[in-house]
Amino acid sequence: MEITTRDLWTVVHGMGFGALFMFAFSGALAELYRMTTPGAGYQPSPREQVLFRFYLGAMVALAWGAVLSGAYVVYPWYRAAPPAGADLADYPKALLVSTRRTSAWHTVGMEWKEHVAWLAPIGMSMVAFVFLRYGRAMSRFPELRLAALGFVLTALVATGVAGGFGALLNKYAPVRGGTVIHLVDGERGKADDAAPPLRP
Numbered sequence: 001m002e003i004t005t006r007d008l009w010t011v012v013h014g015m016g017f018g019a020l021f022m023f024a025f026s027g028a029l030a031e032l033y034r035m036t037t038p039g040a041g042y043q044p045s046p047r048e049q050v051l052f053r054f055y056l057g058a059m060v061a062l063a064w065g066a067v068l069s070g071a072y073v074v075y076p077w078y079r080a081a082p083p084a085g086a087d088l089a090d091y092p093k094a095l096l097v098s099t100r101r102t103s104a105w106h107t108v109g110m111e112w113k114e115h116v117a118w119l120a121p122i123g124m125s126m127v128a129f130v131f132l133r134y135g136r137a138m139s140r141f142p143e144l145r146l147a148a149l150g151f152v153l154t155a156l157v158a159t160g161v162a163g164g165f166g167a168l169l170n171k172y173a174p175v176r177g178g179t180v181i182h183l184v185d186g187e188r189g190k191a192d193d194a195a196p197p198l199r200p
Contacts, residue, residue, distance in 0.1 A: 105168070
């Protein structure tokens with residue numbers, strides 16, 4: 001079993017940072033709503049408020065990890081220009097824009113990932129800062145509370161669409177190459193003698 005460094009970074013970007021960030025949204029929305037609802041009978045303890053601050057901080061770190069690893073690690077490999085006569089399978093952007101049938105995957109899908117996905121870490125950073133600053137007192141400022149909830153929902157939508165496009169783009173034009181990392185030896189079969197190794 002083998003994986004290349006570029007495949008590994010794609011997994012870390014999407015399934016590591018991105019998926020964990022998506023999973024955290026339900027907890028963030030529920031707790032933010034519960035802790036800041038005016039007149040609610042629920043009174044979170046100081047310990048619960050501290051834990052929620054750490055939760056939001058972890059979400060911010062995951063969001064920034066997703067967009068920064070995508071923008072500065074995976075995306076340069078995606079947009080690399082192929083030399084003349086190169087196999088376009090090794091150059092995802094060039095492969096997608098080479099035909100009208102697939103060009104929209106770049107012009108719509110990757111453009112969303114490049115630009116709109118930045119709303120997620122920016123929005124969650126704002127929400128975390130506001131909760132750190134006001135905590136339960138947000139319930140006394142309904143406009144601020146609604147804005148924070150709105151930013152969480154905006155970040156959720158931006159992340160969901162970016163993640164969906166990312167999965168589909170990786171299917172049509174995956175980022176490949178790099179050093180091969182050997183993970184596990186499997187049982188040797190007859191087909192192994194004829195199978196070529198992964199391309200670095």
